[in-house]
Amino acid sequence: MTDSQSTPTGIRPQQLLDMMRRRRSSRTGFLEDSNVSEAEITQLLEAARAAPSGGNAQPWEFIVIRDTDMRMKIADLYKHQLRDKLELEKAIRGTSSVSGVGWRNAPVLILVLGDPRTSLCFPLRTAEDKADSHFFTGLANATLQIMLMAESMGLSTQYVSDCASPYFSLMLKHMLDIPQELRVYHIVPVGYTEVAATPKSRRPLESMVHYERYDAAKLRSRDYLEKFAAEDSIQAKDYDRGGERIRG
Numbered sequence: 440m441t442d443s444q445s446t447p448t449g450i451r452p453q454q455l456l457d458m459m460r461r462r463r464s465s466r467t468g469f470l471e472d473s474n475v476s477e478a479e480i481t482q483l484l485e486a487a488r489a490a491p492s493g494g495n496a497q498p499w500e501f502i503v504i505r506d507t508d509m510r511m512k513i514a515d516l517y518k519h520q521l522r523d524k525l526e527l528e529k530a531i532r533g534t535s536s537v538s539g540v541g542w543r544n545a546p547v548l549i550l551v552l553g554d555p556r557t558s559l560c561f562p563l564r565t566a567e568d569k570a571d572s573h574f575f576t577g578l579a580n581a582t583l584q585i586m587l588m589a590e591s592m593g594l595s596t597q598y599v600s601d602c603a604s605p606y607f608s609l610m611l612k613h614m615l616d617i618p619q620e621l622r623v624y625h626i627v628p629v630g631y632t633e634v635a636a637t638p639k640s641r642r643p644l645e646s647m648v649h650y651e652r653y654d655a656a657k658l659r660s661r662d663y664l665e666k667f668a669a670e671d672s673i674q675a676k677d678y679d680r681g682g683e684r685i686r687g
Contacts, residue, residue, distance in 0.1 A: 502550040516607060
C-alpha cells in the first residue's frame with residue numbers, strides 16, 4: 440500500500456513515518472513565555488493513556504508541573520546531581536562533559552511515575568519472570584506516545600532519565616509528595632522552541648533486519664561498536680546535544 444492510497448484509519452503512513460523520523464529531543468531553546476494550553480497538555484496525556492501495557496496493567500501516573508519556582512528547583516536538582524556523573528566519566532573515561540539543563544525554560548514538565556504493584560494484573564509466572572520488563576516497557580510506551588503526539592502538535596520535548604537515580608528520585612518524592620510505593624521514571628519537558636532540533640542519523644535498515652533466522656554476517660564486531668560509539672552516538676566529540684555543556 441502506498442502513501443497515496445486510502446487506509447482503513449485514514450492516516451497516511453508515510454506522513455506518520457516522516458514525523459517519527461523528524462522527531463528529536465530538544466535540549467535547548469525552550470520559550471518560557473510561549474504558553475502550552477491545558478487543552479494541549481490534556482491531548483498529550485490522552486496519548487499517554489492510550490499506550491499499550493503488559494496485561495493492560497496501565498502502571499503510569501503523571502504529575503504536570505507548571506509552577507515556575509518548582510520547575511527551577513527541579514532544574515537545579517538535576518544540575519546538582521550531575522557531580523557524581525561527571526566524577527565517574529572523568530575517572531573511567533578520562534573526560535567529564537555531560538549535557539546541561541537546556542530544558543530549564545520549558546514551561547511545563549510532565550513527570551512520569553510508575554506503580555510496580557500493578558504486577559498484580561499478570562498471571563503468576565509472568566509476574567515472577569517479567570514483571571520488571573513489562574513495567575518499564577509500559578512506562579516507555581506512554582512516554583514515547585507523549586513525545587510523538589507533541590511532535591504532531593508542533594511542540595518540543597525531551598525525556599530526562601536522570602530523575603530515576605536514587606538521589607534525584609528521593610528528592611522529587613519529598614518535594615512533590617509522591618507516595619513511597621511509586622517509582623519515578625522520566626521527566627518530559629514540554630514547550631515551543633526557537634529552532635527545531637536536527638534529526639540524527641540512523642543505521643541502515645538492511646543492517647539490522649533479518650529474515651527467517653539471524654544472519655550472523657550482520658553481527659556487529661566489538662571494533663565496529665567502538666567506532667560507532669565514538670563517531671555516531673552521544674559519546675562522539677562533535678555530537679550536537681544542544682543546550683549548555685557541563686564540565687568537571
